[in-house]
Amino acid sequence: MHYMQVPSQVEYERATSLEHALSLLNRPDTRVVAGGHSLIPMMKLRLAQPEMLVDINGLAELAYIRLDGGQLCIGALARHADLLSSAIAGEHFPIFHDAERVVADPIVRLWGTVGGSLCQADPSEDLSAAFAAARAIAVIRGQDGDRLVPVREFHRGPYETVIGPGELLAEVRVPVRPGTGSAYEKVARRAGDWSVAAAGAVLRLSGGLGGSPREPVIESAGLGLTAVGAEHFVAAEAEAFLLGQAPDTGSFAQAGAIAAEHCHPVADQRGPEDYKRHLVAELTTRALRRAAIRAGAPKSDGDRT
Amino acid sequence: MRVAVTVNGTEYARDVEPRLLLIHFLRDELGLTGSHWGCDTSNCGSCVVWLDAKPVKSCTVLAAMADGRSVQTVEGLERDGQLDPVQQGFIECHGLQCGFCTPGMMMTARWLLDHHPDPAEAEIREVISGQTCRCTGYENIVRSIRWAAKHSRGTQ
Numbered sequence: 250m251h252y253m254q255v256p257s258q259v260e261y262e263r264a265t266s267l268e269h270a271l272s273l274l275n276r277p278d279t280r281v282v283a284g285g286h287s288l289i290p291m292m293k294l295r296l297a298q299p300e301m302l303v304d305i306n307g308l309a310e311l312a313y314i315r316l317d318g319g320q321l322c323i324g325a326l327a328r329h330a331d332l333l334s335s336a337i338a339g340e341h342f343p344i345f346h347d348a349e350r351v352v353a354d355p356i357v358r359l360w361g362t363v364g365g366s367l368c369q370a371d372p373s374e375d376l377s378a379a380f381a382a383a384r385a386i387a388v389i390r391g392q393d394g395d396r397l398v399p400v401r402e403f404h405r406g407p408y409e410t411v412i413g414p415g416e417l418l419a420e421v422r423v424p425v426r427p428g429t430g431s432a433y434e435k436v437a438r439r440a441g442d443w444s445v446a447a448a449g450a451v452l453r454l455s456g457g458l459g460g461s462p463r464e465p466v467i468e469s470a471g472l473g474l475t476a477v478g479a480e481h482f483v484a485a486e487a488e489a490f491l492l493g494q495a496p497d498t499g500s501f502a503q504a505g506a507i508a509a510e511h512c513h514p515v516a517d518q519r520g521p522e523d524y525k526r527h528l529v530a531e532l533t534t535r536a537l538r539r540a541a542i543r544a545g546a547p548k549s550d551g552d553r554t
Numbered sequence: 555m556r557v558a559v560t561v562n563g564t565e566y567a568r569d570v571e572p573r574l575l576l577i578h579f580l581r582d583e584l585g586l587t588g589s590h591w592g593c594d595t596s597n598c599g600s601c602v603v604w605l606d607a608k609p610v611k612s613c614t615v616l617a618a619m620a621d622g623r624s625v626q627t628v629e630g631l632e633r634d635g636q637l638d639p640v641q642q643g644f645i646e647c648h649g650l651q652c653g654f655c656t657p658g659m660m661m662t663a664r665w666l667l668d669h670h671p672d673p674a675e676a677e678i679r680e681v682i683s684g685q686t687c688r689c690t691g692y693e694n695i696v697r698s699i700r701w702a703a704k705h706s707r708g709t710q
Binding site for chain 2 (some may be wrong): 260285
């Protein structure tokens, strides 16, 4: 019993409505708890010491995944398991299924939430890079209404977001565009572990699809990187390079090399810096190849979908 | 604060600190020591119980979060003096050695079989991938769950 890890003293309130949650969150040192699978371990270690927890698990109005006005809308309280099993999400953004399949383990995924992952803002967390690649929008609700923040501007740094007092992440939405393909590739040391490195790609191709004789080109590219010190989880230089390129092995390998050059991994127990850069190059290339195939580009030998 | 939880069909209410974890509520407040307190970091899964019919690592949930909800623990697997097929499977196939991970493994297995009565080996391995066994190498745990799948309740 002497070595039992327990959080320090904390007040607990269960939000009975969104308005109730927002009013509670106006108090200082208050944190939202949903799945709690990141926050509670951090509280045990005193890395987080909130005065009060606001439990939002009862807010069913935040637990949904649906198409609305040409956008995939994911309520902040949608569980990882919900996103993984959502046919709508899988149809439009297979990147989210790829990523969710490697978020923690199946039991944790039953409780951990999409919103919680983004708000935890852990640099090794998978969904941040996936949503950054997809250029998702965070819908932040406050007592005066909603404000929309691109996920690429949502994180202010490790464990820090733009969410202020009296605010709550309500939804993440992603515009659905035809001709888009996406994928996420991760390397971890063992099942359920954080990434050593991971890359997510969202590609939109134009021309040449559907039997047209014109060669396809990359019309837009989103690249997200996990756990390698990429600013806002984005490989911006590699994205810029890809615009107008043919979706082929050569351009994907070059984009991977650019992404590896511009990220900032640090050596830790998961590997040295050069190994992580190697992974960024390789995983970016693989994610791009899979995304392109899913967008309708022709397969080459050894490709998988 | 007052926390009331229905555990294995019986309602219990206790005055506890909001910071009390569900695993300690079960073990220390209610004396239900079947669920094991292991790594304390949501990695090992020996503390898995069901909260509102879904498995959860109870070292990572506050008892307060379970207030008004229902919990199932390994103590609730046996029915009318008859072991659950999952429990019987662990006996038949030698699915445990030290037994520390066993309660969590069995709660996850029961949940899997309730949703997928005939899981493939890969599905079994996936669903227990967040739970650690240092004795069996998992081989006999997978066999035990397969045994339970073949012997649903009442057919053993």
